[in-house]
Amino acid sequence: MKIDLDNVWGNPKYHRNIPIYPVQMENIEDLYDTVQCLLLPKNTIQNPMIIKMSYLAFLILISSDDVNKHFFDKLVTLIKLISRSENIRFDVDEKNRYTIIIDDEIVIRERDFDKIKVIIGEQNLIDVSDESLGTEFDKAKSEARAFMNKRNKKMADLEQQIIAYKCVSKSSYEDIKQMTIYQFRKELERYDLIKSADILQNAQYSGMVSFKEGTVIPHWLDHIETKNPDDDIVMSKEQLDKLVSDKGISSN
Structure with a gap:
């Protein structure tokens, strides 16, 4: 079994001979601004021509008017970030297929860009998938997420997270x-687990706090599950079946 530690070490990922560099914290604001060009819900457009398009061709198409041309500017800046190069140009062949050329030698074709888009998401812990189930469902998810954000305690913003990380x-x-x-987010997540485990274990060993039978005290090296951004607002069929079973309701 091959263990991939590139994201942990901060190494570039390679698709063919194309290096894709992880974005550093000093450029996080630029990334969060430019990555918007990767979040357009292409597959929600009920047009066979659009659905068949590569994401790069779609992005360039919608950026061709004045209203949306900022998406192309974001794309250029994003490519500079992940290639760590200022020498970027675009080309189109006789079949209207687009390429991005870096330093006059690295060529990103349309089919490459779809793979690179996924790598950018994984390297920087951003969900760039286009798996929309339709406008009404997406609207319902958005409303549910807004409700949960109001209900839950507000998470520290980026500035506060950086300060907290520096302190610990x-x-x-x-x-x-x-x-x-990636390193910053994962380390902060692990710090949180370590701190929680330390507090609970000290409370357990002190004898001053009792826990319910079967309570599992977290360990600082416990596996941290990767969370789906919709986990708190969307219920899977398996979760629904378990819920109705626990309530003694039969499910067909």
Whole structure:
């Protein structure tokens, strides 16, 4: 079994001979601004021509008017970020197939871009999938997420997260700037688990706090599941079946 630690070490990923670099924390604001060009719900457009298009061709198509041309600007900046190059140009062949050329030697074709889009998401912990189930369902998810955000305690914003990380890690701000977004997010998540485990284990061993029978105290090396952004608002069929079973209701 091959273990892939590229994201942990902050190494570039390669698709064919194309290096895709993880974005560092000092550029996180630029990434969050430019990555919008990867989040357009192409497959919700009920047009066979659009659905058959590559994402790159679709993005260039919608950027061709004045209203949406900012998406192309974001794409250019994003490519510069993930290639760590300022020498970027676009080309189109006689069959209207687009390519992105970096440093006059690295060529990203339309089919490459679809794969690179996924890599960018994985490297920087951003969901760039286009798996919409339709406008009404997406609207319902958006409303449910807004409700949950109001109901739950507000999470620290990015500035507060950076300050918190500096406090617990004793790193300098310059060190944090050089971290990749993946490293920062994953380390912060692990710090949270370590702190929680430490508090609960100390409480257990002190004898001053009792836990219900069967309570599992977290360990600082426990596996942290990757969360789906819809987990708290969308119920799977398996979850529904379990719910009705627990309530003594038969499910067909």
